[in-house]
Amino acid sequence: MSAMEVIKKGFDAANKNLGLVAILFVFYLVGEFVGIKFAVTDEMPALTQLRELILVVILAMAGIFVQAGNLGVIRDYFTEGKMHLVSFVKYGLKYFLPLLGLGLALIGVSALLLIIGGFIIVPIGLSTAVIIASIIFLVLEGIGLYWVLLLAALSPYGIVCGELPVIQAMAASVDITRRFINKVALLFLIIGLISLAWSAIIHLIPDKNQMLIALISAAFSGYFGVLIPASVMALYLSLTTE
Numbered sequence: 153m154s155a156m157e158v159i160k161k162g163f164d165a166a167n168k169n170l171g172l173v174a175i176l177f178v179f180y181l182v183g184e185f186v187g188i189k190f191a192v193t194d195e196m197p198a199l200t201q202l203r204e205l206i207l208v209v210i211l212a213m214a215g216i217f218v219q220a221g222n223l224g225v226i227r228d229y230f231t232e233g234k235m236h237l238v239s240f241v242k243y244g245l246k247y248f249l250p251l252l253g254l255g256l257a258l259i260g261v262s263a264l265l266l267i268i269g270g271f272i273i274v275p276i277g278l279s280t281a282v283i284i285a286s287i288i289f290l291v292l293e294g295i296g297l298y299w300v301l302l303l304a305a306l307s308p309y310g311i312v313c314g315e316l317p318v319i320q321a322m323a324a325s326v327d328i329t330r331r332f333i334n335k336v337a338l339l340f341l342i343i344g345l346i347s348l349a350w351s352a353i354i355h356l357i358p359d360k361n362q363m364l365i366a367l368i369s370a371a372f373s374g375y376f377g378v379l380i381p382a383s384v385m386a387l388y389l390s391l392t393t394e
Contacts, residue, residue: 155338155339157386161382162378162380162383163379165229168229171235172235172240172378173378178370179215179374180369180374181367216255217248218244219251219308220243220245221241221244222240222378222381223243223308224240224247225237227312229382230382247311250311251308253318254311254321257318257319258304258307261303303322305336306324306325306328306329306336307321307324308321310325310388314392328388328392335387346380354368
């Protein structure tokens with residue numbers, strides 16, 4: 153299945169399931185309003201900053217729950233031909249911990265790669281060969297980023313569609329992505345271009361219209377929050393049957 157075919161499936165999934173789009177719209181709108189009202193600044197007292205950071209963590213946890221429910225419902229659409237919104241909360245609870253574990257694992261891998269790169273570069277960086285050290289660092293971090301992307305690209309879909317544990321889902325993501333790198337890379341390139349266009353549209357709105365920006369941003373996030381996972385899931389399902 154080509155990248156354009158899976159993108160079309162993503163559009164079909166979003167257009168035919170506006171109820172799910174509405175759920176995501178409400179979630180992202182709340183997030184936008186919270187961001188406007190409780191933005192953290194350096195001028196805030198330390199206790200206030202801590203309170204706002206706790207709120208950010210709570211929103212992040214809620215985001216994982218919402219994405220877990222989102223992926224579960226989208227999977228039903230592809231496997232059964234219909235989304236079951238009543239199962240949204242059930243899937244959110246079912247896949248929350250695995251997706252949280254995946255996120256923590258990816259953060260851990262990224263941190264480890266940065267630490268390893270730092271230990272390798274520091275002794276060289278202290279010498280006169282700073283340029284060589286910088287090149288080596290960039291190469292090492294580039295390789296590390298490549299492996300993190302391999303781990304992350306399809307792992308959530310392995311957890312939800314394949315019911316795989318976190319480590320197996322990461323291993324499957326590496327295997328599938330490496331074997332079908334052209335298809336996966338092209339799809340994510342298209343997704344990246346969509347995100348850039350979306351960001352450009354938002355930045356055309358004057359900053360003083362914060363409420364309008366929040367509404368439009370939440371609307372985009374709600375719609376593409378279904379379209380993009382549905383497109384990637386369509387690709388994942390097609391690749392796992394080849």
